[in-house]
Amino acid sequence: MKYQKELVVFKKEKLNPACFLLELKSEEPLCEILPGQFVNILVKGVAERLLRRPISIHDVDYKTNIISLVVQKAGLATEKLSLINEGDKLDVVFPLGNSFPTEENHPLLIGGGVGTAPLYYLAKTYYNKGIKPTVLIGARTEDQLFLIDKYKTVADVYFSTEDGSIGEKGLVTTNSIMNGSFSAILTCGPTPMMKSVADVAAKKQIPCFVSLENRMACGIGACLCCVTDTKSEGNVCVCTNGAVFDSKELCNM
Amino acid sequence: MDKRLNTTVGSLKLKNPLLTASGTFGFGTEYEDFIDLNSLGGFIVKGTTGEKREGNPYPRLAETPSGMINAVGLQNKGVEYFCNNIYPQIKDKNPNIIVNVSGSSIEEYCKVASLINDLPSIPAIELNISCPNVKKGGMGFGVNKDMAKEVITEVRKVYKKHLIVKLTPNVTNIIEIAQAAELAGADSLSLINTILAMAVDAEKQKPLISTITGGLSGPAIKPIALRCVWQVSHNVNIPVIGIGGIMNARDVVEFMLVGASAVEIGTANFINPSVCTQIIKDLSDYCDRHKLNSITELIGKI
Numbered sequence: 157m158k159y160q161k162e163l164v165v166f167k168k169e170k171l172n173p174a175c176f177l178l179e180l181k182s183e184e185p186l187c188e189i190l191p192g193q194f195v196n197i198l199v200k201g202v203a204e205r206l207l208r209r210p211i212s213i214h215d216v217d218y219k220t221n222i223i224s225l226v227v228q229k230a231g232l233a234t235e236k237l238s239l240i241n242e243g244d245k246l247d248v249v250f251p252l253g254n255s256f257p258t259e260e261n262h263p264l265l266i267g268g269g270v271g272t273a274p275l276y277y278l279a280k281t282y283y284n285k286g287i288k289p290t291v292l293i294g295a296r297t298e299d300q301l302f303l304i305d306k307y308k309t310v311a312d313v314y315f316s317t318e319d320g321s322i323g324e325k326g327l328v329t330t331n332s333i334m335n336g337s338f339s340a341i342l343t344c345g346p347t348p349m350m351k352s353v354a355d356v357a358a359k360k361q362i363p364c365f366v367s368l369e370n371r372m373a374c375g376i377g378a379c380l381c382c383v384t385d386t387k388s389e390g391n392v393c394v395c396t397n398g399a400v401f402d403s404k405e406l407c408n409m
Numbered sequence: 410m411d412k413r414l415n416t417t418v419g420s421l422k423l424k425n426p427l428l429t430a431s432g433t434f435g436f437g438t439e440y441e442d443f444i445d446l447n448s449l450g451g452f453i454v455k456g457t458t459g460e461k462r463e464g465n466p467y468p469r470l471a472e473t474p475s476g477m478i479n480a481v482g483l484q485n486k487g488v489e490y491f492c493n494n495i496y497p498q499i500k501d502k503n504p505n506i507i508v509n510v511s512g513s514s515i516e517e518y519c520k521v522a523s524l525i526n527d528l529p530s531i532p533a534i535e536l537n538i539s540c541p542n543v544k545k546g547g548m549g550f551g552v553n554k555d556m557a558k559e560v561i562t563e564v565r566k567v568y569k570k571h572l573i574v575k576l577t578p579n580v581t582n583i584i585e586i587a588q589a590a591e592l593a594g595a596d597s598l599s600l601i602n603t604i605l606a607m608a609v610d611a612e613k614q615k616p617l618i619s620t621i622t623g624g625l626s627g628p629a630i631k632p633i634a635l636r637c638v639w640q641v642s643h644n645v646n647i648p649v650i651g652i653g654g655i656m657n658a659r660d661v662v663e664f665m666l667v668g669a670s671a672v673e674i675g676t677a678n679f680i681n682p683s684v685c686t687q688i689i690k691d692l693s694d695y696c697d698r699h700k701l702n703s704i705t706e707l708i709g710k711i
């Protein structure tokens with residue numbers, strides 16, 4: 157079941173020059189939300205951006221009925237969204253999409269840039285099952301990281317930065333943690349990063365699940381705008397068959 | 410149910426003037442979490458072709474001022490899949506489920522139309538002679554009055570129920586095509602389909618969609634759609650269904666005033682999946698405020 161609800165902006169916090177945290181509170185109890193699912197937010201008042209903005213779910217708190225998001229200012233709609241005030245309401249459709257696998261016994265989670273956002277809820281899900289996952293975060297510099305202490309409460313966290321300002325210098329794929337043995341890699345970030353991560357996983361002969369960010373119009377499988385080409389079924393909707401896919405299924409991974 | 414909102418399109422009896430536009434409403438079921446499908450006047454399902462089609466490569470979508478450009482390219486699993494797998498699931502969800510029929514040859518149009526003709530719970534088809542996305546077919550038929558006439562004449566021979574012909578605005582004289590469709594046996598006309606358009610990324614210096622050009626929809630096209638509906642409805646003797654950028658009840662009223670007997674809601678469903686419920690409610694309010702006994706009193710006042 158999907159819902160369209162007015163959620164209240166409970167908290168808005170600047171995380172770094174590009175990203176901000178949004179905590180959205182529901183009046184009613186939240187439905188079950190899976191790690192890797194996303195919301196579709198209506199950002200009003202931008203004539204060039206009529207469509208909703210898909211944003212991954214960063215965290216869910218069923219006690220307070222709060223869904224947290226991390227949003228990067230990427231263009232007109234996200235800039236406008238960054239101007240919203242605490243107490244304002246947002247029209248949100250959720251939860252959308254499938255889920256990252258949550259049954260791995262030794263997963264490596266790799267995030268790049270704002271793609272790290274959904275990995276918190278994923279790591280927490282594993283942690284609550286008694287499996288402390290490994291999280292590897294890639295960024296250009298330390299300034300671009302966010303909420304690191306929070307990630308450290310549920311995972312062993314490692315970093316790769318292009319300038320070496322934190323963790324190892326270089327790309328995530330050259331981080332020494334990649335030499336460890338894992339049952340699967342679960343990743344979200346820029347497409348080139350996910351591609352090279354998928355290559356490494358293939359060499360290690362372990363599964364790799366990637367979360368795609370295709371352009372969407374409806375988010376519910378009705379318009380067929382968001383498709384990705386798959387080996388077994390041809391074009392499938394990222395919003396309903398994904399956003400998480402086994403990298404081996406994707407033609408362009 | 411507010412009886413004042415009842416309207417008809419030829420033999421089709423609608424409980425209100427709202428249909429949903431093909432390609433924007435999936436098979437209806439995608440919207441069931443947000444809307445009672447039976448509250449609609451009817452709904453029009455995805456464009457259906459003779460064989461399975463993969464559609465165009467990604468990216469298929471670009472946002473533009475007050476609108477969007479799409480290049481889905483008729484991705485669908487083909488008419489047999491629809492009849493065997495989709496139809497049984499949706500057939501009881503609304504009395505007016507309409508199938509949008511496409512093809513790249515007259516034979517293909519006829520194949521789809523005749524198979525749909527055998528489905529008892531589908532009272533009408535909407536013949537898409539206007540889709541601008543598919544390189545062969547679609548576009549070709551709708552922009553030329555002789556070709557439009559030919560395909561409609563042939564489909565008319567195999568299709569016995571209500572035949573809606575959907576017109577493209579990408580023509581010099583839409584009245585001419587509308588009249589050709591009427592002569593060839595259309596029971597009603599729906600218009601407009603998307604407008605051929607383009608969007609460019611100045612930074613990357615590249616087109617934003619894979620096919621370079623695509624179909625523009627949304628509020629940006631409403632003034633053009635109103636003009637087309639007004640021109641056509643005053644020059645044919647069959648009912649007209651208005652489509653293009655309808656976002657709210659006021660837009661519905663505008664289309665009815667220029668001659669539409671019913672309307673289709675398209676892009677608005679993406680922005681607000683429960684928009685139709687809101688519009689139906691607001692149309693009742695409009696009837697109250699304007700003391701209408703029937704919304705049909707509006708049709709063609711302008």
Ligand SMILES: Cc1cc2nc3c(=O)[nH]c(=O)nc-3n(C[C@H](O)[C@H](O)[C@H](O)COP(=O)(O)OP(=O)(O)OC[C@H]3O[C@@H](n4cnc5c(N)ncnc54)[C@H](O)[C@@H]3O)c2cc1C
Nearest residue numbers: 209210211212226227228230231232233234369370399470
């Ligand atoms: C499932 C999913 C989850 C997501 N999760 C998050 C998240 O957690 N946090 C987050 O910050 N963002 C997330 N995104 C991305 C976010 O939705 C977009 O950044 C946002 O919608 C951009 O809107 P905008 O108007 O601000 O920017 P826009 O101006 O619309 O776009 C930003 C960039 O995309 C480019 N672009 C524009 N049109 C196209 C096109 N048709 N094809 C390809 N590129 C194009 C532009 O050139 C620009 O560089 C997610 C996307 C998806 C699909």
Ligand SMILES: Cc1cc2nc3c(=O)[nH]c(=O)nc-3n(C[C@H](O)[C@H](O)[C@H](O)COP(=O)(O)O)c2cc1C
Nearest residue numbers: 430431432456479537601602626627653654675676
């Ligand atoms: C994503 C998308 C897919 C569409 N697919 C079809 C289709 O398969 N057949 C068709 O006749 N029209 C199709 N259309 C056109 C719509 O039915 C409608 O005519 C058009 O979008 C204008 O209405 P709107 O501005 O309310 O969206 C499509 C439109 C969109 C946006």
Ligand code: FES
Nearest residue numbers: 374375377380395
């Ligand atoms: S965004 Fe419409 S089908 Fe995925």
